Amino acid sequence: GAVVSQHPSRVICKSGTSVKIECRSLDFQATTMFWYRQFPKQSLMLMATSNEGSKATYEQGVEKDKFLINHASLTLSTLTVTSAHPEDSSFYICSAPNPPGGRKGYTFGSGTRLTVV
């Protein structure tokens, strides 16, 4: 089945630095990638939808300049947390629609636990 590879799984960074999270679709092309964030004791929150070759669509309240999303190819979407602060510490996960011809639905990455110290 479809696989979305997400890296890194865990990252600890210093406040003020930037962190890049990658999601790669293996063996299929993902023209769309959803990026979610989970706060403690809460459910996932959609941050943005990235589309290959065009600008990402951000949800209300999500800072575009802080959470940079790039979908430069059909198999790679990245989320860069710029000038990270402790309040950005969270669990980030991506999801892509499954390719045509296979099982309908979506596939999730394995998630990234970001800790900003």
Next chain:
Amino acid sequence: AQSVSQHNHHVILSEAASLELGCNYSYGGTVNLFWYVQYPGQHLQLLLKYFSGDPLVKGIKGFEAEFIKSKFSFNLRKPSVQWSDTAEYFCAVTFSSGSARQLTFGSGTQLTVLP
């Protein structure tokens, strides 16, 4: 390693039929449990969640789920489905290990409700 299993990949029901989607996890520690729904072309929406307390959890749109700790299960139920329930359903589990929490999704169950 912790894992979440949804054994039904595709479920097809007629309207008014009852629904039960299975979700099992493998982990002996503390868990938080979620069911999400994703309608075609839309992003995930939370149906219900369990953190503690009454193991029978009621969510939106008439869905409920029961946490059975001894069976490591959190099955989703609805007594009478509607055509509009056609969507993909994901079970997700947060595993707590020390100060870290890892959210893991099941592979999803595609539900098709026939009118």
